[in-house]
Amino acid sequence: MFRLINIAGRAAIELGGGYFDLGRLTGDDAMADPMAWMSRSDELHGLAERCVNQVADGEIGSVRPGPPVPSPRQVFAIGLNYQDHAAESGMELPPAPLTFTKFPSCIAGPTDDIALTSGLVDWEVELVAVIGQRCKNVAAEQAWDVLAGITLGQDLSDRGVQFTGSPPQFCLGKSFTGFGPIGPALVSVDSFADRHDIAISCAVNGEQMQASSTAHLIFDLPTLVAYLSSICELWPGDLIFTGTPDGIGASRGQFLAEGDVLTSEAPVIGSMTNRCVSGTGVLPL
Ligand code: ZN
Numbered sequence: 001m002f003r004l005i006n007i008a009g010r011a012a013i014e015l016g017g018g019y020f021d022l023g024r025l026t027g028d029d030a031m032a033d034p035m036a037w038m039s040r041s042d043e044l045h046g047l048a049e050r051c052v053n054q055v056a057d058g059e060i061g062s063v064r065p066g067p068p069v070p071s072p073r074q075v076f077a078i079g080l081n082y083q084d085h086a087a088e089s090g091m092e093l094p095p096a097p098l099t100f101t102k103f104p105s106c107i108a109g110p111t112d113d114i115a116l117t118s119g120l121v122d123w124e125v126e127l128v129a130v131i132g133q134r135c136k137n138v139a140a141e142q143a144w145d146v147l148a149g150i151t152l153g154q155d156l157s158d159r160g161v162q163f164t165g166s167p168p169q170f171c172l173g174k175s176f177t178g179f180g181p182i183g184p185a186l187v188s189v190d191s192f193a194d195r196h197d198i199a200i201s202c203a204v205n206g207e208q209m210q211a212s213s214t215a216h217l218i219f220d221l222p223t224l225v226a227y228l229s230s231i232c233e234l235w236p237g238d239l240i241f242t243g244t245p246d247g248i249g250a251s252r253g254q255f256l257a258e259g260d261v262l263t264s265e266a267p268v269i270g271s272m273t274n275r276c277v278s279g280t281g282v283l284p285l
Helices: 022-026 042-051 083-088 140-146 221-229
Strands: 003-007 010-015 018-021 075-079 098-101 114-116 125-131 147-154 180-187 199-204 207-213 239-241 261-266 270-278
Touching: 003 018, 010 022, 010 042, 018 022, 018 042, 022 042, 075 221, 125 199, 125 221, 125 261, 140 147, 140 221, 147 261, 147 270, 180 270, 221 239
Parallel strands: 075 239, 114 270
Antiparallel strands: 003 010, 003 180, 010 018, 075 098, 125 147, 125 239, 147 180, 199 207, 199 261, 261 270
């Protein structure tokens, strides 16, 4: 069992309010690369136990963790994977996982601001699976074994861009810079009492908008890993956004506005807090 966070671009184990740099813990600085450790995630279970007797490198309360997987090679996302959400969207249930990509440049940290791109930016809280090894044609029965762990994410969506035409423009509407906050931690699959039933929820300014559980997924996580890996080779650090439940803004006629605070939560993983700001700023290059 382990809880992995990204502190200033270095992977660390979080335990008891402190964090422990993976490079220092292992004596192998390569392990501190937040894109390298996941293919050796088996080693982390024992390391977490060893932290108990060590002095932490710092307190978690005094730092702002970055995205636990900052630069995935591939980011898959699944649409219409909860029945209630498909119903609120007025769409038929897909016969196979409806898959699109969030381009990896959209990945952001668990407390990063959301730069609004229009008045039609919407929330979608989702459980996110993180692949732990290079694999292809994974059987559903083996799917949990190829994961490095689980994190939480927001599949932020500019509905204006997404529905520019027909068919919709899923990939770009969901890939603006910062539209993929993940975190606050990546936890091992064995951290959950029931890995098939993980609660996810989100709130805007403290008002709950979405609350469901992965028990209600139409295509569950093993099915998604089996399906995607039957087509694409999967790599360590690849992300799968597993789909969002009902309660999105578009079905409420409400979208994110400047100053709004979006909080997303899952037991064990923790919560993300992302504040909405004006998106007119230019990123420094
Ligand atoms: Zn989504």
